[in-house]
Amino acid sequence: MTTARYALVVAVQTIRSHRLRTILTALAIVLGVLALVTVDSAAGAAESAVVDSALLANGLPATWAVNLQPGLQLVGRAAGAAGDIDGRVESRGGAAALEMDGSAALEFNGQTGSVNLVAVAGPLLAVRPLHVVAGAWPETPRGLRPVVVVNSAAARSGIRVGDAIGLRVGSRATMIASGVVGVVNDGQSDPTVYVPAPQLAWWRPTIGADMSARILLHVPDGSAEDEVQTLVAGSLARSGLQGSNPVRLDDLSGQMTAVQTLRLAFLTVAGLGLLTGMLGILNIGLAALPERVVELSLRRAAGATRRSIVVVMMTESVLVGAAAASLAVAGAFLLYPVTSRMIFPQIPASAADQFPLLSAIVGIAAGMLAGLLGGLIPALRAAAMDIASIMRA
């Protein structure tokens, strides 16, 4: 401990006194870590964006979809089938919900526009983890007046929790007065309104003929396809419904492979930059040894052990590595909103504003590691010096 504390004092003295040498040593590390952190942070954000978008659209890992044939009596039966499946998988950590997609005219503040309409029955958020950004998701809607949730895209038109909106489903249908109880981020760029299917069906009993319907089923990983098929077929049969075979939705492998391949390529280049930095420390460390013979021999004569000489030299190079890496991380942080979208254009603007802390930690650790490895050989050579030579100089 004492050795380490003194090593820090000596290292700071040396770094302070040899500014040019320190700057030259640090420069290569700065560039290497800057490249590494920029790529890593952008790739991390791209991965998150891909994963997040897939989760919002297609549900949690191990989510299956069963498309149902439209029909006039569809809503009640489909909600029953979804409820039946949900009851069977709930104990295994699963969930099932009915999701019906269509369109509607939305009236708000005297203006009318077209929106996507999603009628829902069952615990949809347990399958598709939509982010509730305001208000709440209506777990058990009561009453005849629909309570609706709008997505962020719809909220951008000024709709807030507590507002009243009108929904017209079908060309000649009456306007359904609704109250907004929540706003969700569903990853969609089009305005969308989520409405409980049973309430919508009370107002528009034939809605099942106009909307596409599917049951989303999330079951824990490991459930075989035939097991899911048997489960779904039984429930559909009991409800008198016909549907497609279950199709698994959550296959991210294609998109993730593309991001990861690009990330690996960039990281390889960045890693080479870092390797160059490490070689820079090694080179400058070895080149500086002859001019440090007197200093190191004096320290040995004053009682420094070989080990403490190694600790002093390594502390210097690790400090330089850490300082250079910190500078690089600061640079990467400042440039992140621009560079992240240059490298991975698929990153949404919101993600490009959030610099990942892990990348900063990785960058500083990489800089310190480069310092550690680059400083090792000069330190070992310094420790092996013939200290008696100073007496004969």
Next chain:
Amino acid sequence: MLRLLDGRLSFRLPNGAELAVLRGASIEVAEGECVAVLGRSGVGKSTLLSVLGLLEPLDSGALSVDGTDTAGLDDGPASRLRGEAFGFVFQRSFLLGHLTAAENVEIPLLHQDRYMRSGERRRHVRGVLERVGIAHRSRHTPSMLSGGEQQLVAIARALVRRPRYLLADEPTGDLDPETGERTVRLLADLARDEHHGVVMVTHDVELSRLFARRVLLRDGRLSELTE
């Protein structure tokens, strides 16, 4: 007591031949005693100091420092003993150009087992610089000091850990005669006042007379000079 008994040390020359520098050298130095080592250039005086100061291991013979046998000591214990027991003054001051006089004197304090806070170190360094009469130059770098002042700083550096023995290798070699004499008198005064043992290598016979005891290194052996 610093005791070397029958010390032998050889070097292998680039042409493969063996050069025996110490051939059974023996000497005892008590704390507070001043010993001048005389001898021709190249006879091995600096090597003798390296051996006494644990900078160079013996081929054979025995070296003990205050009763501690140094034979077979690993680098750690040997370095710790060297730091505690010895202070070195070289012909050139070997001050580090990028450090101030005070920081140069502080160097040995940064290689001891006991941790001293920076304030304590600064006060201690200041005291030693005052002891050798150069405190007013403590914040100057070596390039701003004269040769004599640099050597005073080097002596302060050697004294800063209160060693029991000072090993001085021709400390006046780069100084004018007057400054050289002042430096040697300072070493003798320190030995008397602070009870350091001093071993000083020199080929200046006149300066050696300032020390109570003189030995001659010839043919790898030491002999007392009475005249």
